[in-house]
Amino acid sequence: MHALIDVKHPAVAKIGVVLIAVALAVLPFALVGIGTAWVRITNLAILYVLLSLGLNIVVGFAGLLDLGYIAFYAVGAYTYALLASPHFGLHWPFWVILPIGALVACFFGVLLGTPTLKLRGDYLAIVTLGFGEIVRIFLNNLSLPVNITNGAQGIAGIDPFRFGTFSFATTQRVAGVTFSGPVKYYYLLLIIVLVVIVINLRLQDSRIGRAWEAIREDEIAARAMGINTRNMKLLAFAMGASFGGVAGGMFSAIQGFISPESFVLVESVNILAMVVLGGMGNIWGVILGALLLSFVPEVLRYTVGPVQQSLFGRTLIDPEVIRMLLFGITLVAMMLFRPAGILPSALRKRELESGRTT
Amino acid sequence: MDIFLQQLVNGLTLGSVYAIVALGYTMVYGIIQLINFAHGEVVMIGAMVSLSVINALVGAHVGWPPLAIVLCGGVIAIPVCMGVGYALERVAYRPLRRAPRLAPLITAIGLSIVLQHVALIIWTRNPLAFPQIIDVVSYHVTSNPDGARITNVQVAIIGISIAMMGGLVALIYRTKLGIAMRATSQSQEIAGLMGIDINRVIALTFAIGAGLAAVAGVMVGTYYGIATYQMGFILGLKAFSAAVLGGIGNIGGAMLGGLLLGIIEALGAGYVGDLTNLCQLSSWSTAIAERCASDPNLTLFGSNYQDVFAFFVLIGVLVFRPSGLLGERVSDRA
Numbered sequence: 001m002h003a004l005i006d007v008k009h010p011a012v013a014k015i016g017v018v019l020i021a022v023a024l025a026v027l028p029f030a031l032v033g034i035g036t037a038w039v040r041i042t043n044l045a046i047l048y049v050l051l052s053l054g055l056n057i058v059v060g061f062a063g064l065l066d067l068g069y070i071a072f073y074a075v076g077a078y079t080y081a082l083l084a085s086p087h088f089g090l091h092w093p094f095w096v097i098l099p100i101g102a103l104v105a106c107f108f109g110v111l112l113g114t115p116t117l118k119l120r121g122d123y124l125a126i127v128t129l130g131f132g133e134i135v136r137i138f139l140n141n142l143s144l145p146v147n148i149t150n151g152a153q154g155i156a157g158i159d160p161f162r163f164g165t166f167s168f169a170t171t172q173r174v175a176g177v178t179f180s181g182p183v184k185y186y187y188l189l190l191i192i193v194l195v196v197i198v199i200n201l202r203l204q205d206s207r208i209g210r211a212w213e214a215i216r217e218d219e220i221a222a223r224a225m226g227i228n229t230r231n232m233k234l235l236a237f238a239m240g241a242s243f244g245g246v247a248g249g250m251f252s253a254i255q256g257f258i259s260p261e262s263f264v265l266v267e268s269v270n271i272l273a274m275v276v277l278g279g280m281g282n283i284w285g286v287i288l289g290a291l292l293l294s295f296v297p298e299v300l301r302y303t304v305g306p307v308q309q310s311l312f313g314r315t316l317i318d319p320e321v322i323r324m325l326l327f328g329i330t331l332v333a334m335m336l337f338r339p340a341g342i343l344p345s346a347l348r349k350r351e352l353e354s355g356r357t358t
Numbered sequence: 359m360d361i362f363l364q365q366l367v368n369g370l371t372l373g374s375v376y377a378i379v380a381l382g383y384t385m386v387y388g389i390i391q392l393i394n395f396a397h398g399e400v401v402m403i404g405a406m407v408s409l410s411v412i413n414a415l416v417g418a419h420v421g422w423p424p425l426a427i428v429l430c431g432g433v434i435a436i437p438v439c440m441g442v443g444y445a446l447e448r449v450a451y452r453p454l455r456r457a458p459r460l461a462p463l464i465t466a467i468g469l470s471i472v473l474q475h476v477a478l479i480i481w482t483r484n485p486l487a488f489p490q491i492i493d494v495v496s497y498h499v500t501s502n503p504d505g506a507r508i509t510n511v512q513v514a515i516i517g518i519s520i521a522m523m524g525g526l527v528a529l530i531y532r533t534k535l536g537i538a539m540r541a542t543s544q545s546q547e548i549a550g551l552m553g554i555d556i557n558r559v560i561a562l563t564f565a566i567g568a569g570l571a572a573v574a575g576v577m578v579g580t581y582y583g584i585a586t587y588q589m590g591f592i593l594g595l596k597a598f599s600a601a602v603l604g605g606i607g608n609i610g611g612a613m614l615g616g617l618l619l620g621i622i623e624a625l626g627a628g629y630v631g632d633l634t635n636l637c638q639l640s641s642w643s644t645a646i647a648e649r650c651a652s653d654p655n656l657t658l659f660g661s662n663y664q665d666v667f668a669f670f671v672l673i674g675v676l677v678f679r680p681s682g683l684l685g686e687r688v689s690d691r692a
Contacts, residue, residue, distance in 0.1 A: 065460060115677040121459045122393050126598065127676055130669035133595075141662050265591070269467055276464060317479055325475045331468025335461045336453055 024190060028183040039182040043254060045294035046189040047247050052274040052290040053193075053200050053283065054243025059272065060281035060345070061209060062236035063216030065125040067268050068112070068132025072241040074139060074263035075108050076101040076248025078149060081258050084159040087150060094161045098249045105245025106238045108135075113237035117230055120219075132268055139260040154259025161188065161253050168253070185254055192250070196243065200283050203239075212236055266324075273331055279341030288343060297323045363499055363506035365628040366621060371512040371581065373620020374519030378574040379597030380604070380612040381526060382567030388607040389543045389563050390455060395466030396446055398594015399473040400439050400568045404575025405585035406477055408435040409486040416489045424491040428580060435572040442473070443568025447561050470591070477587040488583040515577045522573060523613050529566075530609060539563060543607075592665060596623075599672035605685020614683060619668060627664040634659045 031038040051073060058066045079101040083092045112131050116124055143151030160169035160181070168188065169181045203209045211232045214222035223229045252258050270293065278289020304319040334341075379401055386394045408431030415427045422430075450465040496507040530536035541549040542559045550556050578593065579585045596619060604615025637650040675682060 065463070115673065118680070119676055122463050123676060123680075125463060126393070126595075127673050130595070130599075130672050134666055134669050137663065137666050141659075266471070269471070273464070276460070321475050321478055324471055328468040328471030328475065331471070332450065332465045335457075335465045335468070339457060339461050 049290040050247040058240035062212040068128035070268040071132040071135035072105040072244030073248040076245030077252040080249035080252040081155040101245045101249040102242040106242045109237040109241025279343040281345035285343030360505040365624040369621035369624030373617035377616025380601040383601040384612040396470040398590035400571040402590030404435045404572035405579040408576040432576040439568040439572035440565040443564040447564040485586040596668040605682030611684035626667040
């Protein structure tokens, strides 16, 4: 946890951790004060943190450029939706489906990884992009002749998470405090994201993490050092994909409705941008990138319209268009001026400063 | 057989458009080994500009012949696209020529998002329609009166494409600029030592590719009769697949790949429905037979899967023959 709370004295560090924990615990109640929508936005932001941490394994750790990551999110989301909605009349409990979703996404990760083992750089990017589009086209069209995905209409009425009679979707009062659905999801997501962060931190310094780093730096040298590059690359795809699958399942349950529209290419680019903006390979950087790219557009959504109203008397340009324009400009500016991200990992920084490596 | 010929004609038409766009990818790749991800958006800008000009001219009742109006649209779209192509090179590629590959890839994605949304602001979400000014005449390909047909628009698209490819080959192999381009693609340092202005040559390569894209945009707009701000992405991706199929960096490969991909797509879309028609299995299962009685077109995969073919071709080529049909091995370069 060095980057955020790297303070020398252990007592200071302890106080810091406690302060952050308290802040995270009361955050939803502060947000409810501004508007319930902001709790939902925070939940989505945490989902994006999960997704970018998953993609960071593939892109940041192993150096495999993946532009179709959203496909795994889609696979997880659809797995949950099909097994817990009126569409097939199945209502399995979430703790059964989430692991299944992770496994199915993992399978798709290996399915994508196996044929692309030899590819690197922008070729891999384009093949993964094609894979993402193929998954989306199939989701869009697998309503005929047998209706599996319900096509472009998507699947509605997806079950929320439930433990027996305890549902995450309803509002409850416990000891005089109101816990609304989104607030309950917030705590669940927070726990999951903390677990995932710990897994990532442990992974990074493990044998596997070091093997990935070696592959990223020089694949041939890594193989010469006795690393099974094939298995390691497949493992990166599989692990990244499983995180995506879990996040997808949670997305399904929180939204209650999914359609192929949610899994377009721009979403993959968005997640990649989070990873790159924050600092590829640096877990704290990636989290920061995900939070920034989730919250700033929402703030824009609420400010761009009114600002235009007051300046010109009407909304000249759709806030969504402005959001995308700024997103594109950010991508370009970031690559031109700070290619290693806001919080660069030490290695990445060195690499980018020394110029092209091959 | 007639259906086959008809799909072949359609495929050739589409394929020559892909080939023209693929040339833009392959030229840039050949010279700086980077994939110009925003190239598809240049095609879109070309289509939008030319359709706007054509609509304006038709709306103004200038009374010119339809051909002159379309030409005028193209003539205005070409410099606009060349400007965009040049700007792309200056903003996204020149400063990053020595950076790791990820950087230009991401700037290009960023720029294509910017271009798309600038187009969305200028031309709105509604598609631009091509006005009904050209009399589409169709000719028989065979003696069979109900057989395959080819329209004058298709003939024009194929003809213009062939002419442009010929012109490009002449430019690359017969002119000083072409020699400079080929020298730059071999080694930028040595070419620089020989007195070639590398930056100028690379910028011109982008501009020429963008000029070709503009013409492709006009052709797509004319052929489909419609253009939207979103059309560039999928078209660019297919053209890129075509370039990879032919062997990226190889001019002849891009042409071959484009034509092949067009034909594969047209034949695929034409036949996949018939091939996966489940009614052929009626004898196997009564459930299928019952559904086929009410719906004889019970297919597993219909023509709505058309866009998938290009991706499968792309993945297949990169997996089994990464060098493409005519190219050298490149895909494992980082």
